[in-house]
Amino acid sequence: MVLRLGSVAPNFKAITTKGEIDFHQYIEGSWAILFSHPADFTPVCTTELGEVARRANDFAERNVKVIGLSANELKDHENWVKDIDEVNNVHVDFPIIADADRKVSALYDMLDYQDITNVDTKGIPFTVRSVFIIDTKKVIRLIITYPASTGRNFDEVIRVIDSLQLGDKHRITTPANWRKGDDVIVHPGVTNQEAAELFPGFRTVKPYLRFAPSPF
Structure with a gap:
C-alpha cells in the first residue's frame, strides 16, 4: 500500500x-x-x-x-x-x-x-x-x-494543523511562514464578489493572489 x-x-x-x-x-x-x-x-x-x-x-x-x-x-x-x-x-x-x-x-x-x-x-x-x-x-x-x-519541529506540526483546520472551515489557504493570526490567502476558487462577502477588506496583489485578515 x-x-x-x-x-x-x-x-x-x-x-x-x-x-x-x-x-x-x-x-x-x-x-x-x-x-x-x-x-x-x-x-x-x-x-x-x-x-x-x-x-x-x-x-x-x-x-x-x-x-x-x-x-x-x-x-x-x-x-x-x-x-x-x-x-x-x-x-x-x-x-x-x-x-x-x-x-x-x-x-x-x-x-x-x-x-x-x-x-x-x-x-x-x-x-x-x-x-x-x-x-x-x-x-x-x-x-x-x-x-x-x-x-x-513541533511548532511546525501545530502550525500545519492550524492551517488545515482553518482551511477546512473557511475558503482560504495560507502563505509561506504563516502563523496563527497572520493574514491568509483567499482561495483561488472564490470569486471577487464572494470574497467581498466572505472577507470584507480583502486586498488584491495579483488577480491570483488576494490576502484577507485571518478568520481566527
Whole structure:
C-alpha cells in the first residue's frame, strides 16, 4: 500500500503503554498525529516525546489526539517513559505503540532502508521519524519524514494543523511562514464578489493572489 495525502489512514490494532487499541476507534471524532521513533532510550526521541507531553494542552485545544510508536517491546516503553518524564519534567499521558515486530511501521512505510546503521541487533531496520496528521474523516492530510538524526519541529506540526483546520472551515489557504493570526490567502476558487462577502477588506496583489485578515 502506498500512502499519499488524501489516503485513508490504515487501521490497525496494537499494544500500547495505555493498553490495546484499535487505531480508528481511538481517533474517532478527533484529528490525530501518529509519529514514529527509531528506538527507546535514545537521546533525540527522549526530547521529542517530552516536547509532545509538554504541549498536551495545545493539541487538546485543537481536538488532536497524539500517539507515538517505537520499535521496541512494551516493557521497554514503560521504563523509558519514566526517563522521559524525569528528563523533561512532564507526564507522558498519550499512548506509545510497542511495534517490535514492525507491523505498524511497515503498514505506514516508516522503515529506514537508506541508513544501514539504523538497525537493531538482528539487522532489522528501525523506524525513521515519520509524522502523519490525520483529520476527523481519518484522511491523511500531511506526511513528513525526518532522518533518525534530526529531531522534529513541533511548532511546525501545530502550525500545519492550524492551517488545515482553518482551511477546512473557511475558503482560504495560507502563505509561506504563516502563523496563527497572520493574514491568509483567499482561495483561488472564490470569486471577487464572494470574497467581498466572505472577507470584507480583502486586498488584491495579483488577480491570483488576494490576502484577507485571518478568520481566527
